[in-house]
Amino acid sequence: MTKKIRDTPMLDELENGPWPSFVTGLKRLANDESKPHADMMKDLLGQLEHSYETRKGFWKGGTVGVYGYGGGVIPRFSEVAEDYPDSKEFHTLRIQPPAGMHYDTATLRKMCDIWEKHGSGLIALHGQSGDIMFQGCSTENVQPAFDELNENGFDMGGAGPALRTSMSCVGHARCEQSCYDEVRAHRMIINDLIDEMHRPALPYKFKFKFSGCPNDCVNAIHRADMAVIGTWADEIQIDQDEVKLYLEDVGRKYFTESVQMNCPTNAISLNDDDTMEIDDSSCVRCMHCINVMNKALSPGKDKGVTICLGGKRSLKIGDLMGSVIIPFMRLNTDEDYERLLTLAQDTVDFFAENALEHERIGETIDRIGLVNYLDAVGLDIDPNMIAHPRTNSYVKTDGWDEEAAKWFARKDDQATEAAE
Amino acid sequence: MSEMREPIESGVPDPFPLMHPTLKANYGNWSWHDRPRPGVLHHVAHSGDEVWTVRAGTPRQLDTFAIRELCDIGDKFADGHVRFTTRSNIEYMVSDETKVAPLIEALEAATYPVGGTGNSVSTISHTQGWLHCDIPGTDASGVVKSLMDELMHEFKNEEMPNRVRLTTSCCQINCGGQGDIAINIQHTKPPLINHDLVANTCERPSVVARCPVAAIRPALVNGKPSLEVDEKKCMCCGACYPPCPPMQINDPEYTKLAVFVGGKHSNARSKPTFHKLVAAGIPNNAPRWPEAAEVVKTILRVYKEDARDWERVGEWIERVGWPRFFELTNLPFTKYHIDDWRGARGSFNASTHVRM
Structure with missing residues (x-):
């Protein structure tokens, strides 16, 4: 006999209104009797309605995985399985997306075929770490589902105290503001460190995110332990003909109020002949003028990345914003990308060795001081790393002369390099 | 049982075989873009190639019917390629402008709203x-x-002073992330402990270590090893609940919603910022959460009316000041808005800059 869907009056309310409804999707899966997931999704709807009625969640974790890996499956066992037996196991497989989240329809259809054979038919595109989340799988089907996804070119993502799945913006694929090859950096770092994702052995999670410019469309600076954000070292490129066309279009007043006055360092001026001038030595590469006048202005030609470390949300010590550890790293040659990879490896090693259990690297640095991290991975200090120097006197400056000598020696080296 | 299969440790999939051919051909070689209408981006490459992107909202939790329907639209109008944004919008790319209008029509007919670009409110x-x-x-x-x-309306039109990024989170860990406006859970009572289960379920020292205010200590309760909470110290963050489910933090009445504003990850104009608490005590009123929607809509309405072009929510408040924000939104300012966590002094007004 066909199993019936329970009444779901509260969820039904979420089928009203113009935005596409996830409840309608859940019901379609529950009503498709030709698929093995129909009964599972009927009980899933029942449990979800029960949550809406009681305002409580009813999933608990556990241990479920696939052969060869120590993480990536999020186990979910129902605490109310007596009432909703067919969704008593409803595990998620976190699967890494292609860099930039590009798909062809054949791949998505293949995923649908696999997931309606082994799972619930419910797929989240994408989770907050970027994973494709195949939501709703019995314990026994986790392995065959993963095997098929894996045979089709997809690999498990991260969970627990491990390297996590990463994200990169659309970048080079469709954005004129992109300052480095995000796909290359993303795949190079994550695939090199993949063992840390699949066999969790870090003190806590570690996230990389890759944004092509300071607009930071994947929200790297808030959320990534290491944020790799595109930028440039030379002058903003100006097409003065396009500037004139822009001015004709919006007028000087709008230009003054919306472009010039929004420059955070007052680096923009408009000449008497309606050409635009930028004081690039004052420019902080914020992107505002380029965003607003993207046909007339583009990032410079000497491109690379700024790297920030330590971003995370509240737990445990409060929110931390990623802060600069590399003001500018050029990313053109194979050697440049190799240098980025080495920094990523060294930083993850540093984290593995020095962080306390359940401590993110931003908290470690808060605890031990930024300079200790920089020393450990061999990075030079730079005034771009701070908003301002310390305001207190609580520091022993007995090595001042040596440190000052190091600074001048570095400046001399840089001058020699620049001259060559 | 058959022999276990070794995983292929392939890592991040290569996107190039999946990428739209025009995107692939012009990789790293784009020149400029504009937006012919809300929901549509038009990019031009240095090669002269052009691509139009149509963006549509999705509910993120997609069933196979929806995914196949979105694929059908992609096959019919967009050369069989799609991509997703970080906010779960789907994007279709076409290199022929005449395909844009029928693509939009097909998406809207299938109830996927086209929008979320430029100065709109994008998908949460x-x-x-x-x-x-x-x-x-x-x-x-x-x-x-x-x-x-x-x-x-705000998704499908670009009428805001700047882009608006909304987020939601179901606990105070805030997996939804920072937003111009964030709707997050805020617990208001300490955890209710099921002492019968603690000893067998929780690794007690690590639960003690997890508490940000050191309010948890080991205790014997009814002869059993358990944990107790100093309820005066506890600020109800729920950090103890994941490692110790018998410390139930969720409550149908006392688990509330809070609204934070002014988070921004872009570096444009001002440095990136965290969102700040503006409203709390909002009932967790399933299935439609009308009280939370009212607060969000009020903030959006005032922002839309009062902010200057290109000001994000946080930048607008920075200019007009918090007194004016609370006045314009008619939200109450309470003692809970004044930070008392570490670094709180940095959020005090250490000046005579006051707004009258």
Whole structure:
């Protein structure tokens, strides 16, 4: 006999209104009797309605995985399985997306075929770490589902105290503001460190995110332990003909109020002949003028990345914003990308060795001081790393002369390099 | 049982075989873009190639019917390629401008709204909630659906001073992330402890270590090893609940919603910022959360009316000041807005700059 869907009056309310409804999707899966997931999704709807009625969640974790890996499956066992037996196991497989989240329809259809054979038919595109989340799988089907996804070119993502799945913006694929090859950096770092994702052995999670410019469309600076954000070292490129066309279009007043006055360092001026001038030595590469006048202005030609470390949300010590550890790293040659990879490896090693259990690297640095991290991975200090120097006197400056000598020696080296 | 299969440790999939051919051909070689209408981006490459992108909102939790329907549209109008944004919008790329209008028509006919570009309110980035999470205080999918129903006009039009990024989170861990406006869970009572289960379920020292205010200590309760909470110290963050489920933090009445504003990850103009608490005590009122929607809509209305071009929510408040924000939104200013966590002094007004 066909199993019936329970009444779901509260969820039904979420089928009203113009935005596409996830409840309608859940019901379609529950009503498709030709698929093995129909009964599972009927009980899933029942449990979800029960949550809406009681305002409580009813999933608990556990241990479920696939052969060869120590993480990536999020186990979910129902605490109310007596009432909703067919969704008593409803595990998620976190699967890494292609860099930039590009798909062809054949791949998505293949995923649908696999997931309606082994799972619930419910797929989240994408989770907050970027994973494709195949939501709703019995314990026994986790392995065959993963095997098929894996045979089709997809690999498990991260969970627990491990390297996590990463994200990169659309970048080079469709954005004129992109300052480095995000796909290359993303795949190079994550695939090199993949063992840390699949066999969790870090003190806590570690996230990389890759944004092509300071607009930071994947929200790297808030959320990534290491944020790799595109930028440039030379002058903003100006097409003065396009500037004139822009001015004709919006007028000087709008230009003054919306472009010039929004420059955070007052680096923009408009000449008497309606050409635009930028004081690039004052420019902080914020992107505002380029965003607003993207046909007339583009990032410079000497491109690379700024790297920030330590971003995370509240737990445990409060929110931390990623802060600069590399003001500018050029990313053109194979050697440049190799240098980025080495920094990523060294930083993850540093984290593995020095962080306390359940401590993110931003908290470690808060605890031990930024300079200790920089020393450990061999990075030079730079005034771009701070908003301002310390305001207190609580520091022993007995090595001042040596440190000052190091600074001048570095400046001399840089001058020699620049001259060559 | 058959022999176990070794995984192919292939890592991040290579996107190039999946990428739209025009994107692939012009990789790293784009020149400029504009937006012919809300929901549509038009990019021009140095080669002269052009591509139009049509962006549509999705509910993120997609069933196979929806995915196949979106694929059908992609096959018919967009050369069989799609991509997703970080906010779960789907994007179709076409290299022929005449395909844009029929593509939009097909998406709208299938109820996927076209929008979310430029200075609009884009899809709310969100978390799992009651559908799948083990510690949720609410259901993100439901909150998002309810809010987006009300914000449809702002999704489909670019009428805001700058882009607006909304997020929701089902617990105070805030997996939804920072936003111009964030709708997050805020617990108001300490955890209710089931002392019969603690000893067998929880690794007690690590639960003690997890508490940000050192309010948890080991205790013997009814002869059993358990944990107790100093309820005067506890600020109800729920950090103890994931490692120790018998410390139930969720409550149908006392788990509330809070609204934070002014988070921004872009470096444009001002440095990136964290969002700040502006409203709390909002009932967790499934299935439609009307009280939360009212607060969000009020803030959006005032921002839309009062902010200057290109000001994000946080930048607008920075200019007009917090007194004016609370006045314009008619939200109450309370003692809970004044930070008392570490670094709180940095949020005090250490000046005579006051707004009258």
